[in-house]
Amino acid sequence: MSRSTELNEAVSRYLQFLCVDLPTRQLGSAGNQAATDFCARVLRSTGWDVTTPGFKCLDWVTRGAACRAGAKTFTVHSSPYSNGCRVSATLRTAATLANLQFLDCTGEILLLTDELTREQLMPKKYPFYNPETHQRLVAILEEKAPAAIITATSRNPELAGAAYPFPLIEDGNFDIPSVYTTDRVGAKLAQLADQTVHLISQAERIPSTGVNVVGRLNPAAAEKIVICAHVDTKLGTPGALDNAAGVITLLLLADLLKDHASDYGIELLVMNGEDYYGAHGELVWLEQNYGNLRSIKLFINMDALGYIKGKTAFSFYNLLEQTLAVFVEELTLHPGVMEGEQWYQSDQSIAVMNGVPAMAVTSEYFVELCKKYTHTAADVPGVVDAERLVEAAFTIRNMVNALVQIED
Ligand SMILES: [Zn+2]
Known part of the structure; x- marks a missing residue:
């Protein structure tokens, strides 16, 4: 059997295990722990020196949510990581920040629509990106202290993947129970303002743990190359492309x-937290590398590559001119790879924002796949092309081997 055929078969086996055999890889879940165990096993069996730095996090489950007013029922879903609730109270509605600021809704049920629900709110303690408008809205909600919140959302593929409706609030540090629904249901509910509404969300936070998996080669080296991919998924997706x-x-x-020999260390980093409200794995990794980020020769992040349509897109950040030239040259040697535009929605950002040279690997039609598959049940192994992944792996291997030859 040729090397490529062998690797192709490995891809199929891994896809089956990670996306079909495991029900979910949501951080904190048993599936997530099985996935990190599996990665650690594979790395150890290929001779890597493996550690699994751990952290506390939340697992979360819901047995569903329901909203009723009189004889009418409305479809709603528990917001991920939200506390559960069982409330009967007056419904108040707010479509704008001005509405909300003048609303008295303490102990009542608050429906948010329109202007207030365009973008998914960044979690309170999310460390990397947190616009002031989001923080202000979250602070006002906590100050108003409604008993529960219903959020009605439309489509927003750039920020929330392809999910419709998307949960406006997804935050284990925000304690007011919340549910989410479509803008259409929201419009119907809004007609019931000032009437009594019954809301049940059978959600539960469960204290849990997670780990990053770090495989090292030549760990004593002064400089290292980091190759990263996040293993966690959003709830309710098999996460084939993502990730x-x-x-x-x-x-x-x-x-x-595994047989790479140079003056550089290589670190394979299975990151756990890219799709999680607290980015726990990223913070643990940053803490462990604090003060040593300058020793990273290159940080490679792979996310949502291998889409059955189009090529694999490589983008570059903070690279020296000579390195960039060598990498661009390598891209010409493989038919299914190309240089793509820079983007910032994944783990390369932790390197890029610290001035570390970085490369991100994704699919040419990243925007399309975000609209169609990301964070949904449709992100299944059938949308991943095994040969594209094998080709990307060979391309990256060659780039790493070329990089260690460059004198700078
Ligand atoms: Zn991802």
């Missing part, structure tokens, strides 16, 4: 780079 694809490419690289 079993990246993890699988990392596992292929574990094999392709």
Whole structure:
């Protein structure tokens, strides 16, 4: 069997395990722990020196949510990581910040629509990006202290993936119970303002733990190359493109780079928290590398690569001219890869914002796949092309081997 065929078969096996055999890889869940165990096992069996730095996080489950007013019922969903509730109270509505500021809704049920629900709110303690408008809205909600919140949202693929409706609030640090629904249901509910509404959300926060998986080669080296992919998923998605694809490419690289010999260390980083409200894995990694980020020669992040349509897109950040030239040259040697535009929605950002040279690997039609598949039940192994992942792994292997030859 040829090397490529072997790797292709490995991709199919890994996809089956990560996206079909495991019900979810949501951080804190048993599936997430099984996924990180699996990655650690594969890395160890290929000879990598493996550690699994851990942290506390929340698992979360819901047995559903329901909203009723008189004889009418309305479809609603528990917001991820929200507390549960069982409330009968007057419904108050707010469509704008001005509405909300003048509203008295303490102990009542608050419906948010329109202007207030355009963008998913960044979680309170999210460390990397947190617009003031979001923080202000969250602070006002906490000050108003409604008994529960219903959010009605439309489509917003840039920020919330393809999910419709999307949860406006997804935050284990925000304690007011909330549910979400479509803008259409929201419009019907809004007609019941000032009437009594019954809301039940059977959601529960469960204290849990998670780990990053870190595989090292030549760990004593003064400088290292980091190759990263996040393993966690949003709730309710098999996460084939987002991001079993990246993890699988990392596992292929574990094999392709296991005999790599140079003055550099190589770190394979299975990150756990990219799709989680607290980015816990990212914070643990940053803490462990604090003060040593300058020793990172290159940070490679892989997320949502291998889409069945189009090529694999490589983008570059903070690279020296000579490195960039070598990488762009490598791209010409493989038919299914190309240089793509820079983007910032994934883990390369923790390197880029600290001035570390970085490369991000995703799919050419990233925007399209975000609209169609990201964070939904449709993100299944069938939308991933195994050969694209194998080709990406060979391309990255060659780039790593070329990078260590560059004198700077
Ligand atoms: Zn992702």
